[in-house]
Amino acid sequence: MVKIGDVNIGEFPLLLAPMEDVSDPPFRALCKAQGCDMMYTEFISVEGLIRDADKSVQKLDIYDYERPIGIQIFGAEHDSMMRAAEIVEEAKPEVLDINFGCPVKKVVCKMAGAGILQDIDRMVKLTDDVVKSTNLPVTVKTRLGWDDNTKYIEEVAERLQDVGIKALSIHGRTRKQMYKGEADWSLIGKIKENPRIHIPIFGNGDIDSPEKAKLYRERYGVDGIMIGRAAIGYPWIFREIKHYFATGELLPPPTVEERVAAARAHLEHSVSWKGAKLGILEMRRHYTNYFRGFRNIKEYRKRLVTEENPADLYAILDEIEAVYGNKEALV
Known part of the structure; x- marks a missing residue:
């Protein structure tokens, strides 16, 4: 040890x-x-x-x-x-x-x-x-x-x-x-x-x-x-x-549901710990990586890094899960 x-x-x-x-x-x-x-x-x-x-x-x-x-x-x-x-x-x-x-x-x-x-x-x-x-x-x-x-x-x-x-x-x-x-x-x-x-x-x-x-x-x-x-x-x-x-085996990558759940939990905790304004602002650096490899994700990512209301951000994450919730949506 x-x-x-x-x-x-x-x-x-x-x-x-x-x-x-x-x-x-x-x-x-x-x-x-x-x-x-x-x-x-x-x-x-x-x-x-x-x-x-x-x-x-x-x-x-x-x-x-x-x-x-x-x-x-x-x-x-x-x-x-x-x-x-x-x-x-x-x-x-x-x-x-x-x-x-x-x-x-x-x-x-x-x-x-x-x-x-x-x-x-x-x-x-x-x-x-x-x-x-x-x-x-x-x-x-x-x-x-x-x-x-x-x-x-x-x-x-x-x-x-x-x-x-x-x-x-x-x-x-x-x-x-x-x-x-x-x-x-x-x-x-x-x-x-x-x-x-x-x-x-x-x-x-x-x-x-x-x-x-x-x-x-x-x-x-x-x-x-x-x-x-x-x-x-x-x-x-x-x-x-x-x-x-x-x-010696590679795990499959996280599912769409896991990625969205992590982004949501991260956002919730960030807002709770730092307050809405700073929590939302500092969360923006993470979205690109949470959803890297998603086909045509650019428009959603743009909304995630410009939206300032927590409820609207959660709604966008729900949209992402609904749209990309099948493997065909991934690159």
Whole structure:
């Protein structure tokens, strides 16, 4: 069994990557129902937390059915990170995760997220401070390096382990790559081969099918796989991978009814948690993926991303189920 500290997360855990404006409670509920073993919140600004900003504090919301769950924070100042760690501990997650991987410019320019990959000594000291500030097991998510010339992840893994982190998730790209090109897992595999490394190592990047998950599990020897973009609008990826691991067989894709039911549940939970206006707005990014592959879906999708009334949105979803409720309607 794989453990993060004393937290048991399964024999070969599938983890949901923390994604801003995606990995919220409504989305996490769907992923958990489809077999996700460990989930993380959206990343939370430590400056927002210590200033009690509404948006940051709301992201601390976690529910018993989500457990085990990690709350992820990002920041660059030692005092702020330590104070935020104390606030996170009060929310009682199983794990506190530090984001050292976000490539977005507004985060990087503050030397937070992947920005700190430009200063490994500072990255290690910041992690050490957080570890010493909390009783929660601390984990880190990061990238291979800042660019192709600074792929220091093997050194980083050892040094972060030495200051006390309990697991490391690695996205197989540099910050310069953003999300372009193919994720390179070869260095992740080398870390797993390092006899000094004893903490779980989770690979992240480009896992979008059961076959690829199995291939990368066997090729690189990771302790688990973290899935991000492939789960957006398609939480069934977790059950499909688990079924393939267990049987070697591919599950059929979700039915039209399952897709509509998931979209409806997601919308209902989103509106309930965020309020109608924001819940409807942030739901719009998911519809394309829920109904990917549906023939002539463009007009329905246009209505879904422009309608502002919850009742009308539910009616559109009912229409989709009625029209596409036979396999001939799919591409």
